[in-house]
Amino acid sequence: MDLSQTFNNTPYDTVIRDGKLYDKLNHTFTWDSTKTYRCDILWLFPFDDLPQPFKAYITAKAATRAATKLVGDANLTQILANYEAMRRMSCIEYECNQGDYTMFGFKKGNDYYNSYQPFHTLAR
DSSP states (O other): EEOOOOOOTOOOEEETTTTEEETTTTTTTTOOOTOOOEEEEEOOHHHHHHHHHHHHHHHHHHHOOOOOIIIIHHHHHHHHHHHHHHHHHHHHHHHHHHHHBBBTTSSSTTOOOOOOOOOHHHHH
């Protein structure tokens, strides 16, 4: 979990310590209860619980890395990289089919649109 990259969250630098969100700039675990904080949460799922397209992509990516570092054959690496790209495309297709998105990039009924924010370019 981490604070989202929004303008309201810029005065904070957070990490997880002892299972709680810690502010490194103010050196505290205490947060103002009158404010609303937006967070990004990363959920870790077991490999067996993932949909099949994601399992195939993870396996293809691991095979490409192993071939690059262990075997060193350029032709094999290129073939596996192409296969990995196809598996990634199948993951994107799966997500698009499951997500029920509109052409604006958000789900039907959701009026929140995250427009371009120049500070994202500077954060790179």
